Amino acid sequence: MMRGGAGHASEGSRAYAADVASVPQQHVRLRIEQVVAGGDGLAREASGRVVFVPGVLPGEEVAVRLVTAKRDFARGEVLEVLEASPARVSPPCAAHRRGCGGCDWQHADPARQDELKLEVVREALRRTARMPDVVVTAGGSVPTWAYRTSMRVAVDRAGRVSLRRPRTNEPVVLDHCLVAHPLLDELVHDARFAGADEVSLRVSAATGERSVWWTTARPDDIVVPEGLGAGVTVGVDAVVHEEVAGRRYRVSGESFFQSGPAAAELLVRTVSDMGGDALAEARSVVDAYGGIGLFAGSLATTAPAAAFTLVEGSAAACADAVENLADLDADVICSPVEAWTPSPVDVVIADPSRHGLGRDAVTVLAATGAPVLLLIGCDPVAFARDAALLAAEGYALDEVRSLDLFPQTHHVEVVGRFRRSTAH
Ligand SMILES: C[S@@+](CC[C@H](N)C(=O)[O-])C[C@H]1O[C@@H](n2cnc3c(N)ncnc32)[C@H](O)[C@@H]1O
The missing domain is CATH 2.40.50 (OB fold (Dihydrolipoamide Acetyltransferase, E2P))
Structure with missing residues (x-):
């Protein structure tokens, strides 16, 4: 059973104390330090070993049963929340209470969810990309319920x-x-x-x-x-x-679409805003991982002088894109990005799947020589890995926004703008 009770010992915590005494190696009392990419809370045992715990918030004190324990880290499940965060709310969803794994952050107030996502993105850039100084701001959220189509x-x-x-x-x-x-x-x-x-x-x-x-x-x-x-x-x-x-x-049916039209619209608005003058003045734009043509189609007014090249690996999405962009100056190339032969362009927009770009696609996209590259990522750690690879190709990350396109879950969308240094 999970119970919130800010700052005082409850009957539950006394029962927990008895458990600790009887099975000390399996039950621990922990203070949650932060949440990490993937949504779990992170705490440390007295030994220094890290414990990952789902369903918790920073600052909370929780009684935890360890379900897997390795030498370097352990995973636990909450037996009781001994001291709840002020941001803890009662999950309203009946399926969630029955164990549905779809919305793992329903226990957090939506405003706190946004803040935590921002921290997760900053942490990924600090730890994975070694870019502690990049400014990351919250770029907005879709409605917190009924958003998925x-x-x-x-x-x-x-x-x-x-x-x-x-x-x-x-x-x-x-x-x-x-x-x-x-x-x-x-x-x-x-x-x-x-x-x-x-x-x-x-x-x-x-x-x-x-x-x-x-x-x-x-x-x-x-x-x-x-x-x-x-x-x-x-x-x-x-x-x-x-x-x-x-x-x-x-x-x-087989083509990718964002979590809903509100998410698609927020994403397009963000890319348009961050693309700024580079998009407004562009003569050529690559929409890599372009799907059904969302960015090419919606940015045609932001980049009125641009010819768009959409590169997409799924045949179904390419067929949709051909129809969706028929009235625009746009070519659809049905190919994995890694196999595409790059040509010089003014702006690259890249919106890869969860795994990110990876080294091969970074090499291809950097070979366009685009002065500005806008990268969209749905996994902050993969985004940070790509940021480091792009830096090695001469692309400096100068602005990042975190968007909440999946409220009630740990998922966060990251949009970053990279500028090519003149030395390259
Ligand atoms: C996150 S979706 C973005 C789609 C589109 N930008 C949008 O917002 O609707 C990623 C897209 O990349 C495509 N894709 C995945 N791997 C690819 C690859 N190696 N090369 C090209 N496209 C790929 C998928 O089929 C999917 O359409």
Whole structure:
């Protein structure tokens, strides 16, 4: 059981003291120092060994059961919050209380979530990139609930929409999802996909269109969905049309889309703002990892003189991008970025998947010689690794913003602007 109780010993803490006495090697009392990338709290035992604990906040004192213990670090689970942070709130989601691993920061007040994400980004730049002096500011958040328009989910034996219990394969039926757009939540509640392995659900906030597709564990397994309701299209080719900053985009089932249109709009606005004069004056812009053409499409007015080259590895996303950018001066190149032959450009926008750019893509993008490179990352540690690789290629990081596109979770989006030094 988790209980908050600021600053005084409770009955629970006396019970915990008894536990400590009986199994000292497994139960510990810890003060949480900080949260780390990945969302867990970090504390230190008296020996100095680091313990990672989910579901906690900096400053809290917690009774913890160690679930894995290695020589250098351990992982624990909270038995009781002995002294709660003022930012601790009661998670409102029933699925979360049943163990759903989807929203791991529901116990934190949303304003505190933003601050913690900022600290996680700063820490990644300090530790991984060795860039302690880069200025990182909070760049805004989407609404804290009902923001998601796409979800990839598991199902239980009856085919009900579920997410997994953390660090297990066990499905936890959602029934409702508080971060899902109401049209998506209707699917979460009503739809059944018995026999599916994973299911992708997507809705459009602009048009009300809905699409679903799924994978099965074995190719011959047949899934007959139930409870989809009228007008839901089925299959990887099913499309919805979404609107971002007044422009409409086709998004097929297999193509990536941001957590929702509010996230897409905030991201585009941030990139446009940070691109500033470089975008306004650009004659050529590369939209690397361009997906369905979100940046090329939405930045066409910010960079009115620019020809866009979108480089994207997914055939489905490329097909969407060709349609979405048909009215603009834009080429779509369907290729992994690492295999693309770079040509000189004025601005690079790069929005890779969770793993970041890596050395090969950094080499390719740096070979464009772009004076300004805007990097978007959804993993602060991968972003910091890329920042160090870009620095070695002559790109200095001069501004970073952290965006909260996934409230109630530890996920944070990072946007950084790099300028090429003239020496290169
Ligand atoms: C985070 S998404 C960003 C998409 C787009 N910028 C947007 O905001 O909608 C990353 C995109 O990179 C694509 N991708 C992943 N690895 C790639 C690679 N090595 N080369 C090119 N594209 C890749 C994915 O298919 C996906 O569309």
